[in-house]
Amino acid sequence: MGSITSPRIGELDASTCSLTRTTTPRDVPAPGSPEELSHSYCTDHMVTVRWTAETGWETPQVKPSENLSIPATAGCLHYATQCFEGMKVYRGYDGKLRLFRPDCNGERLSGSAVRSSLPGFQPDELKKLIARLMEVDGPRWLPRDRPGSFLYLRPAMIGNGPHLGVQVPKEALLFIIAVLWPDVSKVKKYGQPGAPQGLRLYASHPDNIRAWPGGFGYAKLGANYGPSLQAHGAAQALGYDQILWLFGAERQVTEAGASNFFVVMHNADTGRLEMVTAPVENQLILPGVTRRSVLELCREKLADRAVGGLAPVQVVERALTIGEIEVAAKEGRLVEAFVSGTANNQYFITPVELIRSGDVDISTLGASGEPAGYASLIKSWLEAIMYGKEQHDWGYVIENEEK
Amino acid sequence: MGSITSPRIGELDASTCSLTRTTTPRDVPAPGSPEELSHSYCTDHMVTVRWTAETGWETPQVKPSENLSIPATAGCLHYATQCFEGMKVYRGYDGKLRLFRPDCNGERLSGSAVRSSLPGFQPDELKKLIARLMEVDGPRWLPRDRPGSFLYLRPAMIGNGPHLGVQVPKEALLFIIAVLWPDVSKVKKYGQPGAPQGLRLYASHPDNIRAWPGGFGYAKLGANYGPSLQAHGAAQALGYDQILWLFGAERQVTEAGASNFFVVMHNADTGRLEMVTAPVENQLILPGVTRRSVLELCREKLADRAVGGLAPVQVVERALTIGEIEVAAKEGRLVEAFVSGTANNQYFITPVELIRSGDVDISTLGASGEPAGYASLIKSWLEAIMYGKEQHDWGYVIENEEK
Numbered sequence: 001m002g003s004i005t006s007p008r009i010g011e012l013d014a015s016t017c018s019l020t021r022t023t024t025p026r027d028v029p030a031p032g033s034p035e036e037l038s039h040s041y042c043t044d045h046m047v048t049v050r051w052t053a054e055t056g057w058e059t060p061q062v063k064p065s066e067n068l069s070i071p072a073t074a075g076c077l078h079y080a081t082q083c084f085e086g087m088k089v090y091r092g093y094d095g096k097l098r099l100f101r102p103d104c105n106g107e108r109l110s111g112s113a114v115r116s117s118l119p120g121f122q123p124d125e126l127k128k129l130i131a132r133l134m135e136v137d138g139p140r141w142l143p144r145d146r147p148g149s150f151l152y153l154r155p156a157m158i159g160n161g162p163h164l165g166v167q168v169p170k171e172a173l174l175f176i177i178a179v180l181w182p183d184v185s186k187v188k189k190y191g192q193p194g195a196p197q198g199l200r201l202y203a204s205h206p207d208n209i210r211a212w213p214g215g216f217g218y219a220k221l222g223a224n225y226g227p228s229l230q231a232h233g234a235a236q237a238l239g240y241d242q243i244l245w246l247f248g249a250e251r252q253v254t255e256a257g258a259s260n261f262f263v264v265m266h267n268a269d270t271g272r273l274e275m276v277t278a279p280v281e282n283q284l285i286l287p288g289v290t291r292r293s294v295l296e297l298c299r300e301k302l303a304d305r306a307v308g309g310l311a312p313v314q315v316v317e318r319a320l321t322i323g324e325i326e327v328a329a330k331e332g333r334l335v336e337a338f339v340s341g342t343a344n345n346q347y348f349i350t351p352v353e354l355i356r357s358g359d360v361d362i363s364t365l366g367a368s369g370e371p372a373g374y375a376s377l378i379k380s381w382l383e384a385i386m387y388g389k390e391q392h393d394w395g396y397v398i399e400n401e402e403k
Numbered sequence: 404m405g406s407i408t409s410p411r412i413g414e415l416d417a418s419t420c421s422l423t424r425t426t427t428p429r430d431v432p433a434p435g436s437p438e439e440l441s442h443s444y445c446t447d448h449m450v451t452v453r454w455t456a457e458t459g460w461e462t463p464q465v466k467p468s469e470n471l472s473i474p475a476t477a478g479c480l481h482y483a484t485q486c487f488e489g490m491k492v493y494r495g496y497d498g499k500l501r502l503f504r505p506d507c508n509g510e511r512l513s514g515s516a517v518r519s520s521l522p523g524f525q526p527d528e529l530k531k532l533i534a535r536l537m538e539v540d541g542p543r544w545l546p547r548d549r550p551g552s553f554l555y556l557r558p559a560m561i562g563n564g565p566h567l568g569v570q571v572p573k574e575a576l577l578f579i580i581a582v583l584w585p586d587v588s589k590v591k592k593y594g595q596p597g598a599p600q601g602l603r604l605y606a607s608h609p610d611n612i613r614a615w616p617g618g619f620g621y622a623k624l625g626a627n628y629g630p631s632l633q634a635h636g637a638a639q640a641l642g643y644d645q646i647l648w649l650f651g652a653e654r655q656v657t658e659a660g661a662s663n664f665f666v667v668m669h670n671a672d673t674g675r676l677e678m679v680t681a682p683v684e685n686q687l688i689l690p691g692v693t694r695r696s697v698l699e700l701c702r703e704k705l706a707d708r709a710v711g712g713l714a715p716v717q718v719v720e721r722a723l724t725i726g727e728i729e730v731a732a733k734e735g736r737l738v739e740a741f742v743s744g745t746a747n748n749q750y751f752i753t754p755v756e757l758i759r760s761g762d763v764d765i766s767t768l769g770a771s772g773e774p775a776g777y778a779s780l781i782k783s784w785l786e787a788i789m790y791g792k793e794q795h796d797w798g799y800v801i802e803n804e805e806k
Contacts, residue, residue: 040476040565067472068480072580073443077471077561080483080625081632117632154567158480159629162443164557164582166628166661166746168636177475179567207617214612216630222483223626225569226562227619229484229520233571258569343569 010056012049012121012174014128019136021045022064028141029180031149036180043137043151047129047176051119052161057174062133065177071162081159081169082222083112085126086152086342089134089178089398092388093147097138097398100386102127104289108220109155115219117168118157126155131398133176139403141178148387152181152343190351190371197370198351199339201244201256202235203322203358210245210255211284217254218283225258232257242339244322244355247284251322254284256352259341260291263325263364264313264374266333272314273335275374279317290340290348290382293394297381302374310373322357329362337364338375349379413459415452415524415577417531422539424448425467431544432583434552439583446540446554450532450579454522455564460577465536468580474565484562484572485625486515488529489555489745492537492581492801495791496550500541500801503789505530507692511623512558518622520571521560529558529579534801536579542806544581551790555584555746593754593774600773601754602742604647604659605638606725606761613648613657614687620657621686628661635660645742647725647758650687654725657687659755662744663694666728666767667716667777669736675717676738678777682720693743693751693785696797700784705777713776725760732765740767741778752782 022044029035042065049060075081085105090098106123114120130153134142142151154177161171191197204210208231210224211217217224231243242257255261255278262277275298280287298315305312328334337352351371355362366372384390388397425447432438445468452463478484488508493501509526517523533556537545545554557580564574594600607613611634613627614620620627634646645660658664658681665680678701683690698718705716731737740755754774758765769775787793791800 038566039568040474042475046475065475067474069470070473071443071470072445072449072468072559072578073557073582075629077479077485078487078557078559078625079628079632080485081629082480082483084481115633116629117636152567154476154481156475156481163441164555165442166632166635168632175475179476209615209617212612212615212618214610215615215618221626221630222481223624223630225482226478226484226519227624227626229482229569229571230518232569233520 012057012060012125014060014125014132017047017060017062017129017132020061020063021136025140031183037182039179039181041180043141043178045133045137047133047174049129049174051172051174053170057119057121060129062136068160068173068175070160073162073164074158074160075163075169076158076160078164079159079166080221080223080226081116081118082156083109083116083118083220084154084156084222085109085220086154087130088150088342088386089130089138089142089153090150090386091142091144091147094388095144095147096388097134097142097401098386098388099127099130099396099398101289101293101394102130102396104292105155108287108289109157112219112221113157115216116159116221118159118172127396129176130155133178134398135400135402137178138398138401149183150181151178153178196353197365198353199241199256200239200354200356201242201352202238202240202356203244204231204246206246209247211247213282213284215283217285218280218287220286224286240356246322252278252284252319253322253325254278255286256339258343259339260285260288262294262338262340263320263328263334264336264372265325265328266335268328268331268333273311274316275313276316276318276320278320282319288340290342293382294340294349294378297378301381308373308377310377313374322355325355325364326357326360326362329364332367334364335366336372336374338371349375349382351375415460415463415528417463417528417535420450420463420465420532420535423464423466424539428543434586440585442582442584444583446544446581448536448540450536450577452532452577454575454577456573460522460524463532465539471563471576471578473563476565476567477561477563478566478572479561479563481567482562482569483624483626483629484519484521485559486512486519486521486623487557487559487625488512488623489557490533491553491745491789492533492541492545492556493553493789494545494547494550497791498547498550499791500537500545500804501789501791502530502533502799502801504692504696504797505533505799507695508558511690511692512560515622515624516560518619519624521562521575530799532579533558536581537801538803538805540581541801541804552586553584554581556581599756600768601756602644602659603642603757603759604645604755605641605643605759606647607634607649612650614650616685616687618686621683621689623689627689643759649725655681655722656725656728657681658689659742661746662742663688663691665697665741665743666723666731666737667739667775668731669738671731671734671736676714677719678716679719679721679723681723685722691743693745696785697743697752697781700781704784711776711780713780716777725758728758728767729760729763729765732767735770737767738769739775739777741774752778752785754778
């Protein structure tokens with residue numbers, strides 16, 4: 001990678017981005033429409049950037065959304081030479097468009113690319129490319145008169161060269177699409193009469209492991225997802241929302257589905273209230289941007305003072321076993337469990353009601369039979385930043401919308 | 404899956420296959436041409452079969468080869484919902500076209516599909532679809548006057564539906580392409596003056612692990628390949644041909660690159676000559692069709708008699724460590740090492756010259772400084788079947804070539 005101030009030929013450079021405008025703009029489907037629920041309806045434009053081993057990154061293009069034309073021999077279809085990011089663009093209550101910590105996603109995508117033998121890039125450029133796309137599509141697809149709404153953003157990189165040999169990719173395509181996404185929080189209200197208090201998780205069996213030491217569970221590669229769908233589908237067929245992925249003979253709790261997992265509980269020895277989540281150091285879990293933000297906010301705001309009736313809590317990143325959670329629940333020390341993620345409001349910050357582990361149901365609700373409220377509090381903090389109720393460094397404003 | 408005798412609606416049924424002939428047939432490039440060396444040049448036609456969760460398998464089509472048009476939101480590009488097979492079609496010395504044990508590939512592809520939450524099928528149908536493709540393209544692309552030549556076949560299945568949510572695929576595409584492939588055995592002759600005696604393997608570091616118990620190393624998923632390219636590229640940059648994948652604290656030898664690995668050596672305790680390869684039961688390695696054939700042939704032909712000056716050898720499938728290989732080499736008990744695979748002649752049946760393990764070079768050549776000859780003998784047996792020098796159940800003849 002070259003210097004930031006003077007991009008050399010072949011570096012990813014958002015400032016050179018070209019624009020080809022669609023001549024057939026589509027109607028924007030209404031919130032709650034079948035198009036939105038399909039998780040497949042893209043805005044009018046997409047970003048594509050081609051890369052080759054010879055010339056490096058070519059000129060980025062904003063152009064009409066369309067299917068990708070991919071050689072049947074391309075590595076991305078056979079060898080999973082692919083990685084992606086999950087992000088959202090938010091229409092704030094101040095009328096502005098915002099991304100949430102896009103530099104974190106840029107950094108992670110570049111890292112995931114390198115792990116898949118795809119080309120890295122200056123992380124900063126990703127947010128600039130997204131901003132360019134949303135300058136064009138934001139005004140119509142995320143209108144100012146609908147504050148509090150969002151689009152799902154999917155930056156992805158694939159090895160799309162035509163060489164079928166198993167080898168380091170010589171060609172790649174970075175693309176970014178913006179997709180209509182249902183706001184699950186408006187559809188499925190946990191804790192309402194007749195509804196569950198939170199997600200129901202199904203602990204994975206020892207014969208199905210998501211990630212392993214020396215593997216790639218820490219990178220956002222397609223290879224972490226497809227092989228997990230079998231267990232996910234089986235859990236859903238049994239009425240559970242997600243797999244809780246365990247690892248090792250001691251049955252460490254790692255991730256829940258495609259989200260990070262947290263437990264708030266009193267330490268058995270000290271009685272101290274702790275928010276425990278799996279560590280990133282052993283590279284078994286995805287280092288979520290939301291995860292990191294939860295930990296940083298809690299360390300800042302909840303470590304030494306009560307907030308809204310909730311007691312102070314200490315953040316602890318350590319290996320945690322399902323056995324510990326079971327004992328804590330039995331002994332009345334478990335206060336709340338929740339997951340964090342981006343893809344779905346359901347997995348943004350959502351309480352967990354129950355974990356099925358073997359033939360045991362572990363209730364992860366507190367003494368009151370409902371979530372203690374930490375998840376809800378943290379969610380409100382994050383939403384305030386995302387939707388511009390609070391001005392914060394983590395909110396990246398897209399300044400130059402068209403019109 | 405329904406019964407074999409009366410396919411129900413929605414089952415994969417090669418007998419209904421339609422044909423749309425190309426109107427622009429291409430020239431067939433010569434052996435050794437740049438087109439052949441590109442590993443990307445397909446024959447005139449391809450097979451595609453669409454599947455949806457609602458209707459099952461649709462009518463298979465043989466149609467002109469073309470790029471695939473894939474939604475930018477498709478799971479195969481983001482979540483590695485994909486699997487494949489590696490096969491070849493051989494032009495025999497008797498003028499006939501043959502596949503080698505295609506039922507094994509059909510069975511494995513269906514199993515890999517299920518492991519990736521893609522649809523299974525009756526394994527038999529795969530070879531029938533391939534036969535239909537080669538009836539059309541075989542006569543021109545693998546001409547009768549060029550016996551001893553082959554095309555590489557790539558059946559693959561992808562989740563190409565447009566739903567971006569992380570979920571079990573609701574749509575899929577099975578496709579089969581035939582690709583020109585260089586005959587490495589004619590380019591790179593191991594053991595010739597100035598050439599190495601065999602492959603040079605680089606033993607993987609503990610921080611880079613290909614597969615894990617409870618993972619998916621035993622299925623031919625894209626997810627096993629992309630993440631392995633980083634180590635492979637690093638080994639190649641150091642002058643090695645392939646990674647030798649080790650596993651666990653005891654450093655078990657599992658696979659070499661994308662091929663299975665064998666060592667012929669004298670047992671330290673009994674002195675018996677054994678051909679040792681990793682077992683399939685712990686699901687760490689791909690159960691190669693060539694691997695299985697090597698073991699079956701050796702059990703049949705080499706267990707109790709010498710052949711062509713080579714002593715009888717007992718096949719042993721067990722966990723084998725790199726430490727054992729190192730000691731056997733030191734003690735003069737190591738007779739030969741080789742790999743087996745399909746993708747490349749280099750990895751069909753090829754001797755191994757050297758393993759670099761940490762800072763130790765282990766010579767895997769026998770006392771004479773060259774491969775003992777087991778690999779070469781087994782290769783000749785297999786080629787006799789593939790090219791119709793020997794009539795054998797494993798050779799599946801494609802009967803109805805056009806013209």
